[in-house]
Amino acid sequence: MIKRTVVIAAAMLAAGTGSAVQAETLKYAFQGALNALDPYSLNETFTLSSLGNAYEGLTRRGADLAIEPALAESWEIIEPNRWRFHLRKGVKFHNGNDFTAEDVAFSVDRVRSEGSDLTTRVPADAKVEIVDDYTVDFVLTGPNPILNYEWDTFYIMDKEWTTENDAVKVTSASDTTPNYAALHANGTGPFKIVTHEAGVKTVYEKFDGWWDEAKHNIDTVEFTPIGSDATRVAALLSGEMDMVYPIPVQDIKRINDNAGTVALTGPELRTIFLGMDQMRDELLYSDVKGKNPLKDARVRKAFYQAIDIEGIKKKVMRDLSNPSAIMISPLLFSKSDEFERYPYDPEAAKALLAEAGYADGFSIGMDCPNDRYVNDESICQAVASMLARIGVKVNLNAQPKAKYFAKILASGGYDTSFYLLGWTPSSFDSWNVLDNLMNCRDESGKGSPFNNGGFCDEKIDQLTDEILVEIDPEKRDNLIAEAFRISHENAYYIPLHQQSLAWGVSDKLDVVLRADNQFKFRFVTKN
């Protein structure tokens, strides 16, 4: 530590002689820890967001989430199945190595290897052909309009560095020896990771050799995980932190009232929705025996119309949610305004139930996480009391995410009748939603693994296949709208809302609150 302090002091001294600019340190906290630094070992927003300050992909996303060139200067589809990427010249890794086509080919191999959690970033059957040092071709087996949609978080690693340090194999939890890449990072990004003590502190420093012009004025970044909500907020209020996230909705007013801090809020991409078991012939948790009431679209619509979404928005979410009629954020789908929620109407819901033969209602078990989404358990409680008004008795089982997901996902045998879940398509594209949530599946989860309710509509499956290969954007969006319409008309899911992001920020700081909840230091200025 002493040694490091000396080095930093020397660096500041050196910087001081060149210009009179003061060294700016950005201190921020998040609720969870940055675990391993290997960019392929965990497909999770916070990990990828943090590492995205040190590593970069061929593309990146701007403040408005639009895809921008990054390590690739430009790309073109030269044949329907062949994409050509022109790489940026003169890019250096943090250790001084040059970035070339070799590194891209290497990273593609590594990201698809065993132990990687990001294998879907590049299709398994795609081939990489190196044309020259700065040109790479991706050869696909079929057209794919969204090949590069997730590449902003598919980070390019240095082949030489990774091989030298014996880290070609992706860090996996089953490893018995620590992997070099899990403890060190060597990217091309605007910041390099100087020290990393998992769960305690991570220090970044500005990378002077970055290829892009720095718009930020930050020299050092210190990240500390703070798990307790109250402590995290206190650290911001006391001025020890420049930025903390997420902040609990009930603390937003306090942060705004405090001199020197503001709460930034904005819509998140995640859609919160309710799913229903439509696969089993008899529900696991219900007093209806011998048949499954949720297979009847009228019952599902009755559930839908019984839910007072504005009430949830006002009372549970404190106005920090946007009610949604479809299963994807309106920011991610151009035709989302064509959809409208079924109106809240308990009388109509009761009539629908009676029509389906359940005039006296029935009982049903509901599964809900209590530490995963904003106010998740309270939403479920609200839904339960709203359904009680139409005679449906809900037995709520709210539990921590570790137990919840183990129960309702494939690994738990889809052990649920009625559940609450949230979904953000990592590609920011509707196909991901259709593929993961809306296609048919078998009992083991083959097909759409997260279609926990297991409904099966062949028309949606067929549309999903067409959407995958449709290149024309207008036609593609029409197909997507058609698939969403089928889901809406049959009430296969009950979408609830997009929750809001909430960051607490010192007013000395200019930051960009990106809807994907990624915190990028390159957008930060401190004054």
Next chain:
Amino acid sequence: MIGFAARRILQALIVMLVVALLAFTMFRFVGDPINQMVGIETSIEEREALRERLGLNDPVAVQFFRFITNAAQFDFGTSYQFRQPVSELFAKRIPATLELSFTSALFALIVGIPMGIYAGLNRESPISKLFLSVSLIGISLPTFFIGILLIFLFSVTLQWLPSFGRGETVQIGSWWTTGFLTISGLKALILPSITLGLYQMTLIMRLIRAEMLEVIRTDYIKFARARGLPDRLVNFRHALKNTLVPVITITGLQLGAIIAFATITETVFQWPGMGLMFLQAVQNVDIPIMSAYLMLTAFLFVTINFIVDILYFFIDPRLRVGRP
């Protein structure tokens, strides 16, 4: 003596085995670790492959035997979250926890003993009554609440002390880091130590007060006073000395409790010690860290009990007499 020690060691080993078994059974109910280790979009096949590689599909008996064999060699595996060996992670976290625990114990003693003496000697004075009311608060308020209260008073409102972390630390030797040598490190110690030590402080204070009241009524104190010895000598030389025996025993045992149950305080203050790591591990179903922590805690208590037993052997002659 040797037979006595050997029996105790055997008993300790059995306790450790039972703890291991209990811990191991418990982990089957905390949730599925795989879900915490991969992103939500990871396919079922990949999840299964990972489960297989981690040996989570083996029969429970096989898993337990593997765990015991490795634990006996101090190998607790690799953390699911951090992808680092658990023993290394603990080695890094132990200094933080120990420094916090010792400072808390010191605080409890330095503040608790004088308060106890005062309250014992002047039982009717208003200050004593104040001490007693304060100690009631210390015993009845939950730790996390005291912590948050202190943070809002001293960090947010007054801005005197940091609300989280250890401040700047200095590396000593290859694995010990200390916060004792920097100003920010010392400042960071104050609030967590008070939070963690408050309960022990009140305990010690009440204990000393009760003992003092007891001792002062005994004949030899009365005689001492009758002999005209000055109050200072009677109170501190004769009375206090005799009250300290149970205090020392309790303090020793409480030190174990402080180290093992610093979990809550560490979480409130984001103190990078073992307890914080344990709670994070519970949330993320990081079984290797959880099991190592439970084994370590059990080991700590078993060791303290063993030492206490051996000490009794020396202190209490009745344990020695009457044995062949």
